Amino acid sequence: MHAFLERLGRAAARRHWYVIAGWLVIVVGLFVLRSAFGGTFVNNYTVPGSESSAGVNILNKDFASAGGYSGSIVFHAQSGTVAEHADVVKSTMDAVGKLPDVVTAVDPLTTSQSAYISKDGTIVNAPVSFSVVPASLDKSYVGKLDAAVQPARAAGLQVEYGGGAGQIGKQANDGPSEAIGLALALLLLFLMFRSVVASGLPLVAAVFSVGGGLAILGLLAAVKDFPVSAPTVATLLGLGVAIDYGLFLVSRHREQLDDGMDVEQSAGHAESTSGAAILVAGGTVVIAILGLYVSGVPFVGALGLSSAIVVAVTVLAALTLIPALLGLAKLTVLNRNDRNHLVHERELEAELTDDAAVAAHRAQERERRDSKHEQSAFARWGRKVSDRPWPYGIAATLVLLVLAIPLLSMTLGQLDAGTDPAKDSSRKAYDLVAQGFGPGANGPLTVVVQLQSVSQGDRQSVLNGLASTLQKTSGVAAVQPPSTNSAGTTAIINVIPTTSPSAAATEDLVNRVRSDVLAGQKEPTYVVGTTAGYVDFTEKVGSRMPWLIGAVVLLAFLLLTVAFRSLLIGVKAAVLNLLSVGAAYGVIVAVFQWGWGSSLVGIDEKVPIPSFVPMLMFAIVFGLSMDYEVFLLSRVHEAWIATRDSHRAVAIGIGATARVITTAAAIMIVVFLSFVLDDDPTVKMLAVGMAVAVLIDASIVRMILVPSVMTLLGEHAWWLPRWLDRVIPNIQLEGGTPPAPREKVLTGNK
Missing domain, CATH: 1.20.1640.10 (Multidrug efflux transporter AcrB transmembrane domain)
Known part of the structure; x- marks a missing residue:
C-alpha cells in the first residue's frame, strides 16, 4: 500500500495541472448531469414489515382515496367565523384540488365532517392528500398553492399550510453555514501555517470534494430515496473531514520540506505516511456510517450512505488533489521565514563535501526539531x-x-x-390546529379495518362498536365516524389523541390501542398515520x-x-x-x-x-x-x-x-x-x-x-x-x- 501511495503522490505532484484539470472537468460534469437528471430528496420513514407499513399498503391498494400523503389547508377568521366566507373557501379548495399531485381536497363546510371545524367556528382544518411526498415538491409548488388560496386571503382569512403541505419547498439552504464554516476554518489554518497558500489548499480540496460528492448524491436521488436532511448532514461531515485530511497532509509536507526533501519527494512520502493514515481513518468512517444499515430502516441507512459517499470522495481528493496542489504551490506552501531558513540551510549544505555530510546535517536538524517538540x-x-x-x-x-x-x-x-x-x-398551522382542535389533532391516528370476513349487514355495527371502544380509551380526545371504501371491504376510523404528536403519552396511546383495544378484534386491524409510523420507526431503531x-x-x-x-x-x-x-x-x-x-x-x-x-x-x-x-x-x-x-x-x-x-x-x-x-x-x-x-x-x-x-x-x-x-x-x-x-x-x- 505504501509503495502505491508513494507513486500516486509523486505522480500527482509532478503532473499537477493534469490532476487539477481532471478534477475540475469531473466536478463540473457532475453538476451538469445533476441539473439535467438529478432527483429530489424525500423523507420516507416507512419501516418494512411494521404494522403501519402493512396498513398503508392495504389503504393504497383497497382504499386509495383514504391513502396518499396527507396535508391540510388551515383557514382562520380573525373576526367572525370561517363559515361567513363559505363561497370563497369552496372556490379555494376547488382550486387546490386541481393542482398537480393533489388526490383529494375536502371543503369541510360542505360536508357533515364537523370535526374539521372548531367549536367557535373561527378555524377550519381542510384535509388535502397528495400522490407524492409533499416535501419532495419544490418552492415553485408553494407559488401554485399561494395562487390557489389567494382569494381566501384577499377576503381577510388567514391561510396556512399544515401537515405535509407545510413541508413543501423546505429544501435546506446550507450556503450561510458553509460560508461561515469555511471562513473560520481558513482563519484557523492561517494561524497554524502563517501562509495563505498552505491555508487555502485544504479548503480548495474541500470545496471540490464535497461539491462532487453532493452532485453524485443528487444523481443517485433520481433512483433511490434519500432524506431531505441527507445533503446537509453529508456537507457538515464532508467539510470537516476534508479540511482535516488536507491539514494532515500539508502539515507533513511542510515538515518534510524543512528536512530537505524536494517537492515531489515530499508529496510522495506524505502520501505514503499521512495519506495511509487518512485512507485507513477515512475508510473507517465510511464503514462505520454504512453500518447504519444495521438499523433495518431505509431512512437511516440512506442517511449513512449519503454521508459515506461524500467522505469517500474527500478521501480520494486528499490522495490525488492535495498532492497536485502541493506540486503546483512548490515552496510557497511555506511562509516567508521558513523559506528563508530553508534557503540558508541549503546554502550551508552546498558547502559540505559529500552526501554523507549533508545527511548528517539534516539528521541534526531533525533531532533539533524533535527536541523542540519534546x-x-x-x-x-x-x-x-x-x-x-x-x-x-x-x-x-x-x-x-x-x-x-x-x-x-x-x-x-x-x-x-x-x-x-x-x-x-407549518408552525402557524400547527398552532392554529392545536388552538382550535387540541394538540392531538396535529397527529391523528388512523385505524384501518379489513371487513372481508364480516357480512355486509354486520359491518356497520362492527365499526360503530370499535369506534365506541376507541372513544372510551384513555388518551383519546375524539373519534371521527368510520368511513368505508366503495366495496365496503376496508374502513378507516380517525382517532384524535389528547396530546401532541411528539408527546410520550401519544406513543403510549399507539401501543395501548394496538395491544389492548385492537388485540381482541376478530377482523384484521392496523394503526397507521404519521404518528404511528414514527412509533414503529423509533422502536425499530432503538x-x-x-x-x-x-x-x-x-x-x-x-x-x-x-x-x-x-x-x-x-x-x-x-x-x-x-x-x-x-x-x-x-x-x-x-x-x-x-x-x-x-x-x-x-x-x-x-x-x-x-x-x-x-x-x-x-x-x-x-x-x-x-x-x-x-x-x-x-x-x-x-x-x-x-x-x-x-x-x-x-x-x-x-x-x-x-x-x-x-x-x-x-x-x-x-x-x-x-x-x-x-x-x-x-x-x-x-x-x-x-x-x-x-x-x-x-x-x-x-x-x-x-x-x-x-x-x-x-x-x-x-x-x-x-x-x-x-x-x-x-x-x-x-x-x-x-x-x-x-x-x-x-x-x-x-
Missing part, C-alpha cells in the same frame, strides 16, 4: 500527566461520567411542526442500536490491533470512545430535551431526541475519533520504538501532534457549529453533538486520558500474543523510513 508546552503537559496518571485519569473519567448523566433520562421520540420556526407557515454499537466497536478494535500490533490499544480506544460518545449524548439531552441553553441554538422549547440521531452520531463520532487516535498513537509508537521509554514516548507523541490535532479539532468544531443556523432541529442536534464529541475527544481524551492510560500500561501497551503476531498483516500508518534526499539545492522548487 520541550513544547504540549509535551510538558504530557509529562505532567504521565508523572501522575492516576489522579488525572480518574478526574477526567469523572468529568465524562458527569457529562453523561443526562443520558440516563434520554427520551427518544419524534419532532413535529411545533419545533419549526415561528415564522413558518432495538437495533446495540447491534450498531457492537459492530462499530469491533471494527475499531480490529483496525487498531492490526495498525499498532497491540490488543490493549484497541480495548483502550473502545472504552475511551464509549465514554466520550456518552458524554456527548448527555450534552444533547441537557440542551435539547431539558432545554438548558437551547435558545442559543434557535430552539425555544424542550424537544425529544429523534431515535436516529444517537445512532447516526455514534457511527460518525466513533469513525472520526479514529483520525486523532491513529495520528497521535502512531507518533507515540514511533517514539516508543526509538526510545523504549513510555513516559518520553508519550511526551514526544503529544508534542509532535498536539498542535495539528488541536487545529484539526478546532476546524471540525467551527464547521459543525456553523450548521446550528439550519432551521431543522435534527441538524442542530447533530451539529452540537458532533462538535461537543470532537471537543471532548481532542481535549479530555487525547490530552489526559490517553497519556494517563498509556503511561500506566507502559511497555504492556504494545503487547501482542506471538500466535496473533504471526497471523495479522504488518502495516505502518505513519513514520515510515523517509527516502534519501536527492538534491542539495532548491533546483526546480522555487
Whole structure:
C-alpha cells in the first residue's frame, strides 16, 4: 500500500495541472448531469414489515382515496367565523384540488365532517392528500398553492399550510453555514501555517470534494430515496473531514520540506505516511456510517450512505488533489521565514563535501526539531500527566461520567411542526390546529379495518362498536365516524389523541390501542398515520442500536490491533470512545430535551431526541475519533520504538501532534457549529453533538486520558500474543523510513 501511495503522490505532484484539470472537468460534469437528471430528496420513514407499513399498503391498494400523503389547508377568521366566507373557501379548495399531485381536497363546510371545524367556528382544518411526498415538491409548488388560496386571503382569512403541505419547498439552504464554516476554518489554518497558500489548499480540496460528492448524491436521488436532511448532514461531515485530511497532509509536507526533501519527494512520502493514515481513518468512517444499515430502516441507512459517499470522495481528493496542489504551490506552501531558513540551510549544505555530510546535517536538524517538540508546552503537559496518571485519569473519567448523566433520562421520540420556526407557515398551522382542535389533532391516528370476513349487514355495527371502544380509551380526545371504501371491504376510523404528536403519552396511546383495544378484534386491524409510523420507526431503531454499537466497536478494535500490533490499544480506544460518545449524548439531552441553553441554538422549547440521531452520531463520532487516535498513537509508537521509554514516548507523541490535532479539532468544531443556523432541529442536534464529541475527544481524551492510560500500561501497551503476531498483516500508518534526499539545492522548487 505504501509503495502505491508513494507513486500516486509523486505522480500527482509532478503532473499537477493534469490532476487539477481532471478534477475540475469531473466536478463540473457532475453538476451538469445533476441539473439535467438529478432527483429530489424525500423523507420516507416507512419501516418494512411494521404494522403501519402493512396498513398503508392495504389503504393504497383497497382504499386509495383514504391513502396518499396527507396535508391540510388551515383557514382562520380573525373576526367572525370561517363559515361567513363559505363561497370563497369552496372556490379555494376547488382550486387546490386541481393542482398537480393533489388526490383529494375536502371543503369541510360542505360536508357533515364537523370535526374539521372548531367549536367557535373561527378555524377550519381542510384535509388535502397528495400522490407524492409533499416535501419532495419544490418552492415553485408553494407559488401554485399561494395562487390557489389567494382569494381566501384577499377576503381577510388567514391561510396556512399544515401537515405535509407545510413541508413543501423546505429544501435546506446550507450556503450561510458553509460560508461561515469555511471562513473560520481558513482563519484557523492561517494561524497554524502563517501562509495563505498552505491555508487555502485544504479548503480548495474541500470545496471540490464535497461539491462532487453532493452532485453524485443528487444523481443517485433520481433512483433511490434519500432524506431531505441527507445533503446537509453529508456537507457538515464532508467539510470537516476534508479540511482535516488536507491539514494532515500539508502539515507533513511542510515538515518534510524543512528536512530537505524536494517537492515531489515530499508529496510522495506524505502520501505514503499521512495519506495511509487518512485512507485507513477515512475508510473507517465510511464503514462505520454504512453500518447504519444495521438499523433495518431505509431512512437511516440512506442517511449513512449519503454521508459515506461524500467522505469517500474527500478521501480520494486528499490522495490525488492535495498532492497536485502541493506540486503546483512548490515552496510557497511555506511562509516567508521558513523559506528563508530553508534557503540558508541549503546554502550551508552546498558547502559540505559529500552526501554523507549533508545527511548528517539534516539528521541534526531533525533531532533539533524533535527536541523542540519534546520541550513544547504540549509535551510538558504530557509529562505532567504521565508523572501522575492516576489522579488525572480518574478526574477526567469523572468529568465524562458527569457529562453523561443526562443520558440516563434520554427520551427518544419524534419532532413535529411545533419545533419549526415561528415564522413558518407549518408552525402557524400547527398552532392554529392545536388552538382550535387540541394538540392531538396535529397527529391523528388512523385505524384501518379489513371487513372481508364480516357480512355486509354486520359491518356497520362492527365499526360503530370499535369506534365506541376507541372513544372510551384513555388518551383519546375524539373519534371521527368510520368511513368505508366503495366495496365496503376496508374502513378507516380517525382517532384524535389528547396530546401532541411528539408527546410520550401519544406513543403510549399507539401501543395501548394496538395491544389492548385492537388485540381482541376478530377482523384484521392496523394503526397507521404519521404518528404511528414514527412509533414503529423509533422502536425499530432503538432495538437495533446495540447491534450498531457492537459492530462499530469491533471494527475499531480490529483496525487498531492490526495498525499498532497491540490488543490493549484497541480495548483502550473502545472504552475511551464509549465514554466520550456518552458524554456527548448527555450534552444533547441537557440542551435539547431539558432545554438548558437551547435558545442559543434557535430552539425555544424542550424537544425529544429523534431515535436516529444517537445512532447516526455514534457511527460518525466513533469513525472520526479514529483520525486523532491513529495520528497521535502512531507518533507515540514511533517514539516508543526509538526510545523504549513510555513516559518520553508519550511526551514526544503529544508534542509532535498536539498542535495539528488541536487545529484539526478546532476546524471540525467551527464547521459543525456553523450548521446550528439550519432551521431543522435534527441538524442542530447533530451539529452540537458532533462538535461537543470532537471537543471532548481532542481535549479530555487525547490530552489526559490517553497519556494517563498509556503511561500506566507502559511497555504492556504494545503487547501482542506471538500466535496473533504471526497471523495479522504488518502495516505502518505513519513514520515510515523517509527516502534519501536527492538534491542539495532548491533546483526546480522555487
